[in-house]
Amino acid sequence: MREPAAAVPGGTAEEPRRPAEPPPPRKIDCGREKCVSLTFDDGPGPYTERLLDTLKAGGVRATFFLLGENVHGHRDVVRRMALDGHEVANHTWSHPDLTELPAASVRSQIRRTQKAIEDASGVEPTLVRPPYGATDERVGRAAGMPQILWSVDTKDWLYRSVSRGARVGINQPDRGDIILYHDTHKPSVDCIPKVVDGLRKRGFTFVTVSELFRGERLEPGEVYTEGTPEAELVAASPPPPGTPAGPPR
Numbered sequence: 400m401r402e403p404a405a406a407v408p409g410g411t412a413e414e415p416r417r418p419a420e421p422p423p424p425r426k427i428d429c430g431r432e433k434c435v436s437l438t439f440d441d442g443p444g445p446y447t448e449r450l451l452d453t454l455k456a457g458g459v460r461a462t463f464f465l466l467g468e469n470v471h472g473h474r475d476v477v478r479r480m481a482l483d484g485h486e487v488a489n490h491t492w493s494h495p496d497l498t499e500l501p502a503a504s505v506r507s508q509i510r511r512t513q514k515a516i517e518d519a520s521g522v523e524p525t526l527v528r529p530p531y532g533a534t535d536e537r538v539g540r541a542a543g544m545p546q547i548l549w550s551v552d553t554k555d556w557l558y559r560s561v562s563r564g565a566r567v568g569i570n571q572p573d574r575g576d577i578i579l580y581h582d583t584h585k586p587s588v589d590c591i592p593k594v595v596d597g598l599r600k601r602g603f604t605f606v607t608v609s610e611l612f613r614g615e616r617l618e619p620g621e622v623y624t625e626g627t628p629e630a631e632l633v634a635a636s637p638p639p640p641g642t643p644a645g646p647p648r
């Protein structure tokens with residue numbers, strides 16, 4: 400958080416100029432809307448600013464799991480993420496397998512990254528994604544934040560194909576899914592305009608991970624891979640009176 404701009408001594412007709420603040424969180428009900436979260440890992444990098452342009456043009460808010468070691472070279476980009484309404488989150492400092500590290504190193508990987516992101520953006524992350532999705536109870540305890548994995552793995556880092564990245568990203572997601580891309584690869588960034596169009600045509604609303612879980616209590620150290628899938632939403636609500644019994648779903 401930043402301090403408000405100091406009042407001008409003596410007072411003037413003009414409002415003191417305030418630092419720009421991130422927009423407030425939106426109240427999107429993912430129990431009613433068909434929500435999906437785009438997430439981008441390992442950045443920021445040389446393509447991230449272009450990705451932000453794409454997301455802005457499409458009115459999309461996404462979640463960025465940032466590497467602390469990449470923040471200092473792209474501080475303006477990280478600040479813009481927050482101001483554009485994206486969620487900035489923690490992907491450790493240097494992308495180690497946290498299960499191989501002593502607890503003190505896990506904590507340091509996460510703490511340094513929290514500080515770098517907060518210094519650049521003014522926002523303190525509340526979510527962490529362990530590199531490779533590699534975690535265990537000990538890492539969870541040391542991380543001290545909800546751990547967010549994914550439910551749609553585009554494997555974009557492996558195939559590095561615009562057409563494949565678009566096809567998987569458009570066709571595979573279901574309601575509540577968390578989709579994994581890496582903005583450090585050019586083809587991944589290049590496919591996003593198509594993915595945004597395609598998912599919107601399928602009726603999806605793009606939300607950040609925190610918006611996806613709005614109303615749920617995320618526990619520090621716990622692992623989350625997706626929001627509530629449609630099947631569970633249907634099961635949780637009683638059928639309206641007079642509904643004929645259908646086949647089991």
Ligand code: NI
Pocket residue numbers: 440441490494530531
């Ligand atoms: Ni990663």
